[in-house]
Amino acid sequence: MTSDELREKYINFFLKRGHERIQGKSLLPENDPTVLFTTAGMHPLVPYLLGEDHPAGKNLVNYQKCIRTGDIEQVGNYSHLTFFEMLGNWSLGEYFKKEAIEMSYEFLTSPEWLGIPAEKLGITVFAGDEDAPRDDESAAVWRSLGIPEDRINYLPKADNWWGPAGSTGPCGPDSEMFYDTGRDSCGEECRPGCSCGKWLEIWNDVFMQYNKNSEGKYESLVRKCVDTGMGIERTVTILNGKKSVYETDVFIDIVAAVEKATSSTYGKDDEIDKSIRIISDHIRAATIVLGDTRAVTPSNVGAGYVLRRLIRRAVRHGRKLAGEAVPFPLLSPIAEVAVEKLKGPYPEIIENTSRIRDELDKEEKKFLETLTKGEHEFEKLLPNLLKNPQKIMSGRLAFKLYDTYGFPIELTEELAGENGLSINREEFEEAFRKHQELSRAGGDQVFKGGLADNSEIVTKYHTATHLLHKALRVVLGDHVAQKGSNITAERLRFDFSHGAPMTGEEIKRVQDLVNEQIGKKLPVSMEIMELEKALAEGAIAFFGEKYEERVKVYSIGQKGEEFTKELCGGPHVENTGSLGKFSIQKEQSSSAGVRRIRAVLVT
Ligand code: SER
16 A cells, blocks of 8 residues: 555545545644644644634544654664654544544454554553543453453553643543564563564554643543544555565655665665665655745754754765765755655645755755864864763863854764764753753754643734734735744744845834734634635635635624734634733844744733
8 A cells, every 4th residue: 555545545534434624734833832843733733622613623634744853863763754744533522532442443454444453453551640540441442342451551641641741731641553563572571662663653542631720730621632643654664564664655766766866775784774764764854844835944943953954964874875976966866756755745845846956955065065174173173082081072062063163963973973972962052052042943842742832821922913914914015924923922923025124114113003903902703714705805824825615714803894814723812902012022034035023012
């Protein structure tokens, strides 16, 4: 079965069981400061999991592109990827554990669908702790379907829980489905969920049944939701009896392109294979990020930093394989092959093909210059470093390489590792923190279950963002389109297309216009309507975004004389009067042709 067939089967299975199909969204999450990328299918659905109505209904199905870089070090093994596709079915207050698990089981094992032998499945469920009891309910459903007790493993929150780590919000136990790869187990204690390589996780059913309140207590939710996620690449691997994701249709052409570009052969040597896999994964991920509707370019902060790191790591492994004979450009020909594979499910990539090529070539070139300088510097430092009896390189020195030569810490770490040295990472982080706002720069801030904050102040910033967006269009013109939005409890940040810095006068006019709407105490209302109707009525939509046929439109102002109408999942305040005073703190460049505004609400 190919990945395209799996995608189609999954969607059809759930359509037949009363689900509506919804579109996957951008890789760059909107209004979620807890993550740099969309890390799970549930991210774009957070407002609905928090209680908003979804215009498409209560039972939903889709596929979503996701990026996770938290375990980037593991990429290169058989199954870990930075970019992966997630299939998901959702229940917003309709069905719960029994139905969700039964459907998962049927889809996995029925010969009509995936036909995986039931005896190859292993299950994990939540073991229970002081916050919430053991999830016996899920275990009982699995047993009723014929999964024997010895293939059900009970694990703690770290493994079988999804939801806010520190903050408040909906959360709950999850039940994960594993496939027995047939590899040797690590011993008698090896059970489903073990990471030795025997058990491969393919699907996760999350049951949002609690709300973690501000006192840290877990209260039962009235509207319980189901969020599930199946990894396409891994599932295709096991369905085709392959050893790794790289041998499936998802990767086979990309791997061949890497072999060609680096004059190497896959399948003969472990070290070479690892480098080929890393390049394949990283270029596929860089391609999908650069091909996204929301333009991210390589940089030293946030998502741009992750992208830079993926590209640079791929170049370095390319050089490892091909040595000095490495061709230029190395990466963009591989990316072209990735585009061919990805453009079916993600057609937005087609119009961004030249950006993908240009940005990859530019970054590769820049990095080659950096590499030559940085490696040279490192070699100069090496004799002294090797004299250190503890074989530790100081974090300050590593930071100097980063700061002076743009040499990424991960590469310094790799080079150091190759010479039997480790780096004082803590010291490096400290130097780095001093150097820039680390909170958004690290790139690895993948929080499991990063449910966005839905506090009152964040909701106010959402509404203020709509006012700002419209005010910018009034003052600067209709070419202004939202390129990104990021809200925390302290401020809003809004990126938009505009070719020149705003003048002081323009900033003032925008600010005044927003404050005028706040002063008018305008009502905020929501209506679900046909996409076409919404657009015909002038509702602002995100250019290039895929929408469902029915959408939610938030209007600010009295009916017939709205100040703004915008397609949005919500939530919003009920009246602009509650927002306080709106103040623009900064207007600056974000990337070519894109400006960025930071603003606060003063109450
Ligand atoms: N949110 C869960 C996961 O990512 C299920 O979709 O695994």
